[in-house]
Amino acid sequence: MSPLNRDDIHRIFEMLDENGDGFVSHDELKRILERIGVQISLAELEALVGKRSLDLLDFVCFYDTVIKVNIGDQSVAGEEGNDVESDLAKAFKVYDLNGDGVISCDELQSVLSRLGMWDEHGRRDCKPMIDLYDTNSDGVLDFEEFKNMMAINNS
Structure with missing residues (x-):
């Protein structure tokens, strides 16, 4: 997974916020994940995210966490073929x-x-x-x- 710049993240947040309330709900996040082939239950998503919905700052923090985990995985993966x-x-x-x-x-x-x-x-x-x-x-x-x-x- 490749890190995006803050403008890209903001545009993605706005697209995910389908109802324009300034928050990305679990349902909104689940819909985009399903579109890209990631199957996850709302319970799993809630456990992963930790909140009922994410404002922009929460979304950026969540994104940064996912990127850090994936970059760490990639450095190890390079040693595994x-x-x-x-x-x-x-x-x-x-x-x-x-x-x-x-x-x-x-x-x-x-x-x-x-x-x-x-x-x-x-x-x-x-x-x-x-x-x-x-x-x-x-x-x-x-x-x-x-x-x-x-x-x-x-x-």
């Missing part, structure tokens, strides 16, 4: 919808839309996001560029 690379390969496959070995703008937008992290009506293009890490300028991200993107966001 490169699990980090395996996790990155799995993440890459989530975005590479047609299995052609690259992530296109359409694929990135499709996945972000399914996760509820893309405003369909904003009429923005994913091209600037792709271009930022597209080192060979072919308009798509291959696995090495994806790994570099994740490494940059992880530092």
